[in-house]
Amino acid sequence: MSNVQSLIGDLNGLLTDSKRRFPDIRSSCEAAIKVLKSYSLVVPIQEINKEDHKEEILKPFILSCKSGNIKLTNISIPVIHKLILAHLIPESDITQALLCLSEASNLAVDIQLRILQCLPALMQKYPITGTNLLDMLAICSSLTANNKSSMVVNTASATLQQLFTNIYDSIGESSNEKKKEHEVVIDNDETVKLDSLSHEGFLIFQDLCNFIDNESPTYLKDSIHIKLYSVLEIVESIVHGHQVLFQTHKELTYLLRVRLFPSMLKILNSVTKNFPLVNRTIRIMNVLLSTQLENLKIESEIVLSFFCHLVIDGGETEERESNWEKYMVLELLKNLFSDFSVLKLIFQQFDYNKSMKNVLKELFSVFMVYLQKSNTIVDDIVRPVSRLAPGTFSTDGSSSSGSALHGSNGNYLSRTTSNLKPSVLDHLDKLEPPGNIPSTYGIYLIYQILILFSDGVANFVYNLNDESKDPISLEADVELANALIEGCGVDVSLLYENFIYTSMDDDSFNILIKSFQKFTHATGLLGITATRDRLLVILAKAIIKNTSKNDTNEINSQSHSSGSMLQEQKKHLLAFGGSLVESISTSIAGEGSNETNQANTSSTSSTRSTPVAAPHSALTSRYFNSRHVVCLRVLVNTAISLKSTLQDSWNIIWIALQWCGYYLDGPDQFSPYFNNTKVQQTLKESKKPQISAQDVTNVENSIKKLYVSIGDSSVETFRTILITLTRLSDFALDVDNEKYEDELPISSFNKSYFVSRLAQVSEIDEFHNWLIKDEESWDIISSYFIDLGTKRNIHFSLRNYVVEMYMKVIETVAVFGFQHDDLIEETSQKTLNGLNGYLEKLFGMGSSKELLINNRETEIHLLILTTLHTLIDKYDKNYQQTWNEVFKLLNTPFRAVKKDEVEDTINGDDTRSDEGVLLKDKTQLLVEKSFDTLKLILDEFLSTLPFNQFKLLIDTLSNFVYQQYDLNISFSSVSYFWLISDSLKSRMVSFKCETVSKSHDKQTEIHDDENKLLELISGEKIESYNFYIYLNIYLLLSLAKISKHEINRAQVRDGAIQTFYQIIDVHGNVLKNKSWDMIYDIVLLPNFFTIVPESRGKDWLDSLQLIFTGLISLYNKFVLNDDNGNGIVVKWQYLIDYFDKLLKLQWIDLNLKIFKSLQDLMTSYGGSKNINKQVGDLFFKIWSQFPIEYDLINNNYQESLVQYMQCFLPLYKITSKDLSISDMDLIINIFNKCGMYPVLPSNQSDNAKPTNLQNSILQNLKLLSNVDNNINLRPEFEPLVIQQLSNIIIYPYGIRNRIETKLQNNEIVKNKLPTFVAFSHLSLNLLNENLNNFDGVFSSIGNDNAIMKCLKSLLEIIENKSIGINNSGKEQSLSSLWIESDLIFVKIIKKLINHRDNNNLLTNDEFWKLIIQRIEISFIAYDEKNQEINITQYHELIELVLPELLKYENNQHMIEDLVIKLYENSYLYKFNDLEIRLMDQEKYTVDKTIDNLTLYKFDEFFGTTESIEKYPNLRIRLNCLEELINFSLGKDTNTDSQKIVLKQLCEKYLILRASFTFRRILNDIKLVYKCPIPIVQQKELLMILNGLNELSVKNNNNDDLKKLSRLLIQLIPYSSRINNLDKVLPQVLIKISS
Structure with missing residues (x-):
């Protein structure tokens, strides 16, 4: 501004x-x-x-x-x-x-x-209204005249539109409480009262309508001429920008209905089609329909019907150039459909209203008619428009380049070729319709409308699940959604079907299918079954149908020869008896290939033999493209989302998947075309799958998702799927000679598909185990496999396949069922009943008269018994009573001979070394074999192990860990502890947390006695919950001992530590609270808390990290919320002591991990509810007592300090309420010591950003400063924080110099010394925030030292003109550290003044000395920019402090200091030698100096012609001179008591200053003759004379002023030499002489 x-x-x-x-x-x-x-x-x-x-x-x-x-x-x-x-x-x-x-x-x-x-x-x-408004409109409209330049006309038109819009903006902003003094008559002679603004808006809009109708305006001036196009644009802008205004103002709605709408229809019905006129008219209609429909209901119905007729009038023979009006209408409809709220309103107002016309349905019908007339790019199969890339993957294993596919000539839908940018409606600057409209533009617009409608409906349905809706409105929305979909479902389905087969690019097709999916899903969610199934069938047909009408005859002719051959084989086969049918049929599939015949002679090939009956149709095309893949994925995703509602409609999904299986994998092994190369060769490459490897992957992933979803289904859905698959399988295999009658045919080329899917469904039943839990589900699948597998009228290979699948189902059920203890009984029953059920039915059928059939059925019997053997082997429980003897045998390798004895034998007797080595190898083999057996027991029979054998098992496993023969065995043995613990946990759960009764006292007694624990476990005779608790503790003790004793084998040690804490983490919650005291006393204290690294290798570091992680997890879960007073403190004491013991090792890398662990511990503890002060003291003690030393070589030490600093955040949250002043002082000292770290990390600089250590200290100080956290710092700590920040900001000076001095001779680190620049700058910013937050620092007595320290530090920065962080791209004056420091300095002074009653600094001499020092610093500057800044800073400070300085009489010496500083810095150039002698302050008083200058004898002494040497800070010195004059005149002072002192001092020094100037001017002007005096001297002279001229002459200064007359009189002869001197000089002489 x-x-x-x-x-x-x-x-x-x-x-x-x-x-x-x-x-x-x-x-x-x-x-x-x-x-x-x-x-x-x-x-x-x-x-x-x-x-x-x-x-x-x-x-x-x-x-x-x-x-x-x-x-x-x-x-x-x-x-x-x-x-x-x-x-x-x-x-x-x-x-x-x-x-x-x-x-x-x-x-x-x-x-x-x-x-x-x-x-x-x-x-x-x-507020422009009335005549002024009309004048303004007249000015603007005059500039739209044709005689103006095009730039002016265009700008004026836009401005005119903006002015009209602003008129109605002001109406919208006007208050309803304004006086309504105007009346307007509208419909039915209704009178509407309006305020002035509304009335003016009515009249103006009425005149706009007059303009449209070519009538004279009634309100606007006649001089206002607006073109019709502009009027239409203005109307559109007004209505569009003021929707609510037109909806709420009856008079404006009246104009829309009575004036505007008829005018628009008149234009649209005009015989002559003017493109710009029609364009703007339809745009207005677009706005009216989208915003004013409720007020223009009848008119909207009329215009929508008009548009419908406009779209379908004419035919394909019309010229494309004449279709632009249709395209405009379609664009308008697209705009309406893009806003579902408008679409919903149209439906509510018309279709949903029984008394109104079905407008929306009519629109969809019009779209369909238009497509039928205009869509010439629709095909009868789904296929892409582009070529297949070279090397495209074919599922037959071949690579296919493919031929040119449909639509490759470019005549297809796409966003790039079918769309028009900008749209026809947006061609406002054109007089003619665009000539580049694509031929498919209208089709593409309907495509977009369909997408918009579907997305809108889907989103509306999805939002019905909004819990914030009240039940009544929710019910109404549901009814509306149902009516909308039911009313438009058929038409929308037809549109989708048309577009699915329309040629379009991949992006457009993907968008179409995605919207199809959303619409189908929404339909399914609402339970509109008929529409949903219609859509699913459309999609399934698109997937299945892969042969065009043009291709059918070709395929039939190609397959004629192979079909004849198969029919001939059929005739010959039927001539033989039934006993030979199956035998001979095995050779058919391999005819023409000797190798195939030889392969089929084996039993394996016999399972792949071809059925007797020939197929009922020839081998059809397997053409399958990427579009089919997209449709399939959508169909699968839809099935997944609607699975619980599909019911019988699952038929559609599975039949489509069956056909896809055929297209992608070819005929199954039971098809006559399986591996028949002659028949396969009859298919052209173009009739095989034409998809990429990625498409194959996508299909596989989609089907996997379907199966996963089925596995997660409800039992009702699961049953429905099983029934559907069994029913479809019967029809596919033609078991009962029933014909399947439905819209979708079943493939005859992969009849076994549904059988395979039944088996696969059992594999995905792992989550719910419905086949085990639900009797009906098991009966459906079991009875189906039994019935089908025992039918003798189907080929044996198929029967064998069915039984294999059934055995697979049983094994899968066993695997899933035996994983759950609660399902073991049911699982065993079902699996055995399943095996027995098949055999029982087979035996019930009796023996066959055919030897071949009996032989094959015997093989099936063997297959069942093999399955039974596998189940028994896996889940046998026959060893329940003999485990004691087994474990004794497993331990014999360790009893036989020990490794140490073997090695002693080898080392002690060289003659027997070979035998010793052999003995060692054999012993190792014993261990390995024994361990293999133990693994079998652990892997297979652990669940049946008697309770009293677990201790022996744990001891045995421990022996395998301690053995030294094989590291892998030791390592594997450790992992089995987890399995045992898991088994113990499952048994504990089975006891349902039985409470301890008899064992309770014993449990209390053995807290710290391992021997008592062993006695209890060994002597227990009754299985109980407590017994398993003791076993778990014993298992943990064994792992703890391994962790402690394995000092050489890191892998074993780490494995034991990990397993120990994994067990604690996962199974610890089943242990009782008292158990944790036992674990602590018996397990942790003697073992883990005594582990100290034997070396400083990485392996020990990793092990200790595992221990720390485990302890943290253990304490967080089981100690953190323990409210056992002193007991909990002891537990924390031991842990902290352990950390302290490790810290004393002074291992830097270990310290880093300890501090991280402490941070995690304190973070968790700080978030708990039971925070104990004693525990907090423990944390504070270990943190605060850590010795900080500077390691100049090892960078990791500094990293460890960073982590050490990061511990403070959680520590402070824990201890903040209990910290004392001494504690906080200790904390601040720690921050200070870490902040002064004398070496930078490698390859780092701290000029632009602080080091990690410095940054961590800043973060901690921010925490204390209540920056970005919710912990308020206690007031007594605020000065400490302020003082510390004050220290940090001057690190770049004192600390940096000390470091540099101390380390300057250290060649290793002298180039890595910190500058502390960024640290200082960011600390200053934090200090500034603190001063804003810590108001108590200034309002509380006793904080003077902190404030003084802060001021001194700021003064040091200002004095050094510190730049701080150099922000490139910014002005230095905006970012320099010293400028920011000055702002803070001033802020502190202001706060001190505001709180003068609560501090003593304003009466403190040291404080005022600082102020004077700051003022003196502002006199020092060496460049132009800094001079301006210094002057500004001076004025800001002097205005602030001078009134305070003048309030106290004992500040007189400070006032004198200030005046002297001003006086000394008021000289603009340096003294020459003579002046130095004349003004020697040590020799002469002020009065004497004035005499020396005013009584100077010019005749006796010569001056010098040497050029004056100006000071570089000339502007500042001029300001000082001006201030000296102002103070002499009595300006800028408020206190009368001190005003005289200041004024008199300044007068005295001003007279002295004037004496100097006058003497120097006289001396120089006499020497230079007529040469000009330097400008600076002229300016100096005039400033002083003007000041003296305003000075009041009084008794106290009269004598001194008269002394000046001695010099001024001598200046009179030279007054003409200096501009304006002749004017002011006489005035001054008169004043001082009077």
Whole structure:
């Protein structure tokens, strides 16, 4: 925004150009400038509030515009725009302003454009109504005339539209409480009362309608001429931008209905089709239908019907150029369909209303008719439009390049070729319709409409599951959704069917299918079965149908020869007796290939033999393309989402999947075409699958998802799927000679498909185990396999396959069932009954008279018995009573000989070394064999192990761990502890957490006694819950001992540690609370808390990390929420002591892990409910007592300190309430010591960003500072934080210098010394935030030291002009550290002044010395930019502190210091030697110095012609001189008591300063003759003289002033040599002489 200075500049420019020819403009400019000078130059012009000032400022610009002078107008119009934006034009002068703009509108183009800029701004800033509004519209409309330039016309048209829109914006903003004094008569003589704005809006909109009807306006001026196209655009903009206004204002709705709508229909019905006119009309209709439908119900029905007729009128023979109007209508409908709320409203108003016309249904019918007439790219099968890429994957194993597919000529739907950008409706700047409309554009628009409708309906249905809806509205929405889909379902299905077969690119097809899926899913969710099934059948047919009508005859002719051959074979086979049928049939499939015949002689090949009956149809095409894949995936996904509602419709899904199985995998092994190369060769490559490897993967993944979903189904859905598969299998295998009659045919080429799927369904039943849990499901599948497998009228290979599948089902059920203890009995019963059921039925049938059949059935019997053997072998429980002897045998390798004895034998007797090696190898074999047996027991029979054998099992397994022969066995043995623990847990669960009764006392007694635990486990005779608890503890003890004793084998040690804590983590929740005391006393303390690394290798580091992780998890789960007072403290004490013991090892890498573990522990503990102060003290002690030392070599030490610092966050959350001042002081000292770390990490710099250690300290200080956290720092700690931050910000000076001095001779680290720049800068930012947050620092007594420390640190930064972090791209003055420090310095002073009653600093000499020092620093600058900053900083500070300084009398010496500093820095150039002698402060007093200068004898001494040497900070020194003068005059002071002191001091030093200047000027002017005096001296002289001229002469200064007259009198002869000196010099002489 402009300020006064900028406006004065504009007036000066206008003043310059109007001096001679336009005196009135000149005088008004001068008056305006005079007014503006009464304001500060930097004041924004919008702050000028006086009306008379506004008028004075506006007047010259109004006159300039009226002058007709282009140059003056060019200057004035932008300024008027500026005044408008600043609201600087009085409302009374708006008419005058508009008049001047109107007069200027006939000038140059650039002026016209600038006028157009002013109009919208004027309307937005002022309430423009009535005549002013009409004048504004007249100005704008005049600029749309044809005689204007195109740029002006276009801009004026857009501006005019904006002005009209703003009119109605103001109506919308007007209050309903405004006085309604106008009346308007609307429909049925109803009178509507309106306020002024609404009435004006009514009249203007009425005139716009008059313009459309070519009638004269009634309200707008006759001079307002608007083109018809522009009027239509304005109307569209008004209605579109003010939807609610038109909906709520009856008078505007009346105009829409009575005036606008008829006019639009009249244009549309016109015989002559004017493209721009029709375009804008349809756009208005679009807005009306989408926003005003409820108010224009009848009219909307009329226009929608009109559009329907417009779309279908004419035929294919029409020229494409004449179709543009249809395309506009389709685009309009697309816009309506894109907003489902509009679509829903149309349906509610018409189709859903029984008394109204079915508009939406009619629209869909029109779309279908249009497609039937225009869609010439529809095919009868689904296929892509592009070529297959070379090397495309064929599921037959071959590579196919493929031929050119349908649509490759480019005549297909796609977003790039069928769409039009911009749309026809958006061609507003064209007089003719676009000539590049694609031939398929109309089809593509209907395609988009269908997508939009489906997505809208689907989303509406999905949102019905909104719990926030009330039941009544929810029920209404459901009824509406049902009615919508039922009413449009058939038409939508037909449209989808048409488009699915329409040629389009992949992207368009994918979008279509995706919307199809959503619509089908929504339909299914609502339970509209008929529509859902119709859609599913459409999709299934698209998948199944792969042969075009043109291809059918070709395939039939190609397969004729092979079909004849098969029919001939059939005739010969039927001539033989039934006993030979199956024998001979085995040779058919291999005819023509000797190798195949030989392979088929084996039993394996016999299972693949061909059935006797020939197929009922020839081998059909296996053509399958990527589009089929897409359709299949959608069908599967739809089935997954609707699985529970499909019921009998699962037929559709499975039949489609069967056909896909045939297309992708070929005929199954029971088809006559399986491996028949002659028949396969009759298929062309183009009739085989034409899909990529990715498509194959996609199909496989989709089917996998289907099976996973089935496995997660409800039992009702599971049963339905089983029934569907068995029913389809019967029809496919033609078991009962029944014909399947349905829309979708069953494939005859892979009849076994459904049998395979039944077996596969059992494999996915793992989650629910319905085949075990649900008797009906098991009966369905079991009875079906038994019945089918015992039928002797089907081929043996098929029977064998059926039985194999049945055995697979039984084994799968056993695997799944025996995983669950609660299903074991049921599973064993079902599996055995399944095996027995088949055999019972087979035996019940009796023996066959055919030897071949009996032989084959014997093989099946063997297969069943083999299955039974497998089940018994896996799940036998016959060894329940003999495990004791088994374990004794397993332990014999360790009793026989020990490894140490073998090695002693080898080392002690060289003669027997060979035998010793042999003995060692054999012993190892014993261990290995024994372990293999143990693995079998553990893997297979652990669930049946008697309870009293577990200790022996644990001891045995421990022996295998401790053995030294085979590391792998030791490592594997450790892993089996988990299996045992899992088994123990399952048994504990079976006891249902039985409470301890008799054993309770014993449990209490053995807390710290391992021997008692062993006695209890060994002597227990009754299986109980407590016994398994003791076993679990004993197992954990064994693992703990292994972890402790395995000091050399890291793998074994780590495995034991991991297993131990995994068991604790997963199974610990089944243990009772008392058990944890036992685990702690017997297991943890003697073992884990005594583990100390034997070396500093990585293996020990990994092991300790595992221990830490495990302990943290254990404490978090089982100790954290224990409320056992002192007991819990002891547990934490031992853990902290363990960490402390490891920290004392001073292993840096280990320290890093310890600190991370402590952080995790404290984080978890801090989030618990039972926080104990004693535990918090433990955490604080270990953290605070860690010794911090500087390691200059090892970078990891600094990383460990980073982690150490990160521990503070959770520690502080735990201990914040209990910290004392000494604790906080200790914390701050730790931060300080870490912050001063003297070496940077490798390859890092801390100039732009702090190191990780520095950053972690900052984060901790932020925590203390209550930045981004919810823990408020206690007030007594605030000074400590402030003081620490004050220390950090000056690290780059004192600390950096100390480090550099100490390490400058260290060659290793001297290039890695920190600068602390970023650390300092970010700390300063944090300090600033703290000063904002810690208001108590200033409001509490006793914080003076912290504040003084802070001020001193800030002063050091300011004095050093520290840049801080160099932010590239920013001005240095905006980002320099010293500037930010100064702002904070001032902020602190302000806070101290505001809280003067709560601190003593304002009466402290040290404080004022700092202030004076800061002021003195502001006098030092060496570049122009810094001088400006310093001056600003000086004024800001002096205005703040001077009133306070003057309040106290004991500050007089400080006042004197301030004056002296001003005086000393008021000299603009350096003294010469003579002046140094004359003004020697050590020798002369001020008065004596004045005498020396004023009594200087010019005749006796010569001066020097040497050039003066100006100080570099000249501007600052001029400011100091000016301040000295101001203070002498008594300005800027508020306290009368000290005002005199300050004034007198300044007068004294000003006179001294004047004496110097006058003497120097006289000395130099006499020497230079007529040469000019340097400008700086002239300026200095005039400043001092002007100051003296304003100085009041009093008794106290009269004598000193008169001394100056001695020099001033001598200046009189030279007064003409210096500009203005002759004016001011006499005045000064008169004043000081009087």
